[in-house]
Amino acid sequence: MGQQNSKYGGSQNDPEKGVIPQNTKKIHGLSRILTTKAEHRREVAVQGWDKHDQNMRNMQMLKGLFKQLDPSVMKATGEVRGEVQLSYKYDFKRHLLLVKVIKCRELRSKDLRSKMSDPYVKLTLNPDPVGAGERRTAVVRQSNDPVFDEIFAFPLEESDLSDLKMVVQVMDADIMGEDDFIGEVVVEMNTFNFRESPFHTAWYSLNMETDLNVSGDLEISAEFQLPSSLFVTVRRAHSLIARDEGKTADPFVKLTVTGTSSMFQTQVIQDSLDPEWNETFEFDVTQEELSNRYLILHVIDHDPGTSNDSLGQVVVDLRTFDPERRLHETYQLSDMRNTDLLRSSWSRNATAQEFREALIAHASSKHPNFLFAEHSGKKVVNVSCRKAGARGTIRIIDGIPVK
Incomplete structure (x- = not known):
């Protein structure tokens, strides 16, 4: 049988007839080049992740700065994440409210140097009729999904439960300084009927910290004029509480109607906890739109030295407003920043949108x-x-x- 030729006509054993001979030096050289390229790609990848982490830290700094610059935006875009699982039971024989802190999940670390938290849970009553004080779980190290399974007893009469709130705060322990706030839940005890159901267990989404010391009320009036003018008059506030104990306030009011591009604010009244403004503002809203709009008023303590302090909010559902009659009411102030209503309303506000667009522009450049x-x-x-x-x-x- 004759010698078999290759595809290109040359003999498989004859290097002069189409088969490239093996060159050891070239093979080793090519191997070194490929190895060097692979190491370079790995190094670039590592540096890329380091750069990515640095960019993430920079973005956190930028977001934190924007949150400080406008209290209304901060209350709408707070970066609180995670949930806590709690169980409640009332012991009728021993007159004890039993609270079991079961676990948390998907917490957000507050330490930029670590992706994990050192969480614990703090429980307090508001108001505290028996001086029960604060209760704390143990700290779970390096976990964003900690399990606690601890039970706490509060000596309370059944009649006290209807007026109580349980403030549940998840904290991040910091051995080098002050512990960091991760999130909070305020549970209304009057939502439970322990006579009908002895146990109440649920997951609660964490919120920003709620100021339960907000006090006072806000008097306003409103009237509608065809074709599309809603006039809102901010009259006065009563019995405000300054954020700095022992001091007075310099209050003003921000107001907006959701779905419009307008936000107004009153003049600042110096050194007063019972300010009077009597200022009127006009919003462009048709009569048909009133049923889908909210009037939001935010009383703020002006502080030129630091960031302004919130003194409370009022939200008026304009579905209840009769455009043929003049509204004149006094509303109690409260800290409503964790309500879905207020958060979604601020997010539709043009000023908040402007802040978000500015944040994106700063991050891009x-x-x-x-x-x-x-x-x-x-x-x-x-x-x-x-x-x-x-x-x-x-x-x-x-x-x-x-x-």
Whole structure:
């Protein structure tokens, strides 16, 4: 049988007839090149992840700065995440309210240096009729899904339950400083009927911290004029409580109607807990739109030295407003920032949208520069926003942003 030729006509054993001979030096050289390229790709990948983490930290700093610049935006876009599972039972024989803290899930670490929290749960009554004080679980180290399974007893009469709130706070333990707030749930005890159902177990979504010390009321009036004018008059407020104990306030009122592009604010009244404004503002709303709109009023303590403080909110559902009659009411102020109604209403507000667009623009252009540059040592940066009438502060220690 004759010698078999290759596809290209050459002999498989004859290097001069189409078969490339093996070259050991070329093979080793090619191997070194491929190995070097692979190592380079791995190095670039590692550096890329480091850069990604740095960009994420920079974005957190930028978001934190924007949240400081406008209280209304902060209340609408708070970055609280996670849930806590609780179980309630009332012991009628021993007159004890039993609360079991079972576990949490999907918590957000507050420490930029670590992706894991050191969480614990803190329980308090509001008001506290028997001086039960604060109860705490043990700290679970390095977990965003901690399991506690701890039971706490509060000595209470059954009649006291209807007026009580249980404040449940999830905290991140910090051995180097003050513990960080992760999230909070305020549970109304009057929502439970222990006579009919002895146990109540549920998951609760964590919210921003609720100020239960908000007090006072706000008097307003409103009237509608065809074709599309809603006139709102901010009259006065009574019995406000200043955020700084022993001090007075410099209050003003921000107001908006959801679905419109208008936000107004009254003049600042200096040194008063019973301010009077009597200022009228016009919103462009048709009569048909009233049933889908809310009037939101936010009383704020003006503080030129630091960020403004919230003194409480009022939300008026305009479905209850009769356009043929004049409204004149006094509403109790409360901290409503964790209600779905207020959060969604602020999110539709044009000012909040403007802040979000500005945030995206700053992030895309990596501006201001100090947020996206490497730092060493200590640095304190103060930023003010004239339109929001607020200031923000960022402290950077060895490249790590802190409160």
